[in-house]
Amino acid sequence: MNFIDSKQISEFSKVYRLNLINSITGYKPANLIGSKSTKGKTNLAIFSSVVHLGSKPPLIGIITRPNTVPRDTYRNIVESSYYTINHISKNMVERAHFTSAKFSEDESEFHHCNFEEEYIKDFNAPFVKESKVKIGMQLVEEKHIDANDTILIVGEVKNIIIDKKSLEEDGSVNLGRDETVCISGLDTYYETNKISKYPYARKDNLPF
Amino acid sequence: MNFIDSKQISEFSKVYRLNLINSITGYKPANLIGSKSTKGKTNLAIFSSVVHLGSKPPLIGIITRPNTVPRDTYRNIVESSYYTINHISKNMVERAHFTSAKFSEDESEFHHCNFEEEYIKDFNAPFVKESKVKIGMQLVEEKHIDANDTILIVGEVKNIIIDKKSLEEDGSVNLGRDETVCISGLDTYYETNKISKYPYARKDNLPF
Numbered sequence A, B: 001m002n003f004i005d006s007k008q009i010s011e012f013s014k015v016y017r018l019n020l021i022n023s024i025t026g027y028k029p030a031n032l033i034g035s036k037s038t039k040g041k042t043n044l045a046i047f048s049s050v051v052h053l054g055s056k057p058p059l060i061g062i063i064t065r066p067n068t069v070p071r072d073t074y075r076n077i078v079e080s081s082y083y084t085i086n087h088i089s090k091n092m093v094e095r096a097h098f099t100s101a102k103f104s105e106d107e108s109e110f111h112h113c114n115f116e117e118e119y120i121k122d123f124n125a126p127f128v129k130e131s132k133v134k135i136g137m138q139l140v141e142e143k144h145i146d147a148n149d150t151i152l153i154v155g156e157v158k159n160i161i162i163d164k165k166s167l168e169e170d171g172s173v174n175l176g177r178d179e180t181v182c183i184s185g186l187d188t189y190y191e192t193n194k195i196s197k198y199p200y201a202r203k204d205n206l207p208f
Helices: A006-011 A014-023 A071-080 A090-100 B006-011 B014-023 B071-080 B090-100
Strands: A002-005 A031-036 A042-047 A051-055 A058-064 A082-087 A133-145 A150-162 A182-184 A188-197 B002-005 B031-036 B042-047 B051-055 B058-064 B082-087 B133-145 B150-162 B182-184 B188-197
Touching: A002 A006, A006 A014, A006 B150, A014 B051, A031 A071, A031 A090, A042 A071, A042 A090, A051 B014, A051 B058, A058 A133, A058 B051, A071 A082, A071 A133, A071 A150, A090 A188, A090 B188, A133 B133, A133 B150, A150 B006, A150 B133, A188 B090, B002 B006, B006 B014, B031 B071, B042 B071, B042 B090, B058 B133, B071 B082, B071 B133, B071 B150, B090 B188
Parallel strands: none
Antiparallel strands: A002 B150, A031 A042, A031 A082, A051 A058, A058 A150, A082 A133, A133 A150, A150 B002, A182 A188, A188 B188, B031 B042, B031 B082, B051 B058, B058 B150, B082 B133, B133 B150, B182 B188
16 A cells, blocks of 8 residues: 655646545535526536535535635635536436636637526526436535635525426435436546345344 | 425434435545544544545545544544544444444444554554554644534645555545545445546547
8 A cells, every 4th residue: 555645745737636635525516506696697517515514404505615616606605605516317418527628708608518507486696407306505605614715605495396206215315217317536437236235233133 | 396395304313414415416435534643542423524625735635523523533633733644545444434333432433343553653543454544634724614503624744555556656545446436425435447547637638
């Protein structure tokens, strides 16, 4: 095994370090965040930093860097309070990846990356029509991470749009049925195969 | 498509809501967090909330609920400042899942779930010998999420232990070679197949 220390990490080239540290945490979820400016311009950005925060109330976090790309997403969320989280399926991967190109504020990634905006009931943020699982979110709080000037955006799930067939009897989303993908690092996409599902763990039901 | 609103989510049974909201964000990384109390008792806990925060400095976040399981991990990290993040490979999945059983403070999940503690150089937290990728972490800051009383633990990567063969030329970790798995919800584990890797996205290299 190779031992890499802090000094070596800091001395790697920028690209090498970016690839290493972005892939070292394992697989990441693949989602598109949809938002809209107060001027009505829509934005769509791929995020791999979506994280479950809690179920009651249903809270989801995303990490963003307000002063760099994708700054439009951050500004839109803060200004409008509403945004959407949309799963990326296998047939959307290439288009989703290229939402990370630097489009100008006037250019919508929906248009340039061939996704269709969808508005559902009176929810004031664009969903991605092609997504199999869509979540309408409302901003709850922001947490500034001092160590590197990033922000944890905490949002509450206001609604979920999903095919009934993708919901298991116990409430779990069948990600395999929807061909939802995952990401490693900045640029690599994976499909999955289910290995196993286990019961709730108790000391008296250890299988070994 | 089925539209589920806030009211319906709040009225679901506890277990149904837990399963739904824990799986709605997509695939999650599968890691074991190793830590040690000031009394020298080791702890090992499965976490699916590990999130990349930044590469320079190299920062990783984990979400924990200090007043519920796995409270030992939180207390150990705050008291000792050091902890480890260890990837879960396919052959570790069952043992890793059952670290979530409620063992008493005096019982180490390393022992009860058949993992071997490994100490590397002078780093003051236990790594998981069986893991193919291990990260030594130091606590940097804690952020309290008011909305549900959870904590984002921000840590800096102090060292990485990895087989040289698992590092690609560009710094990326080859998660497939190590058979690293991912999680959906609270109990379902997946292996992966690589679909594609794309170049850095620019407006002038859109493939469509």
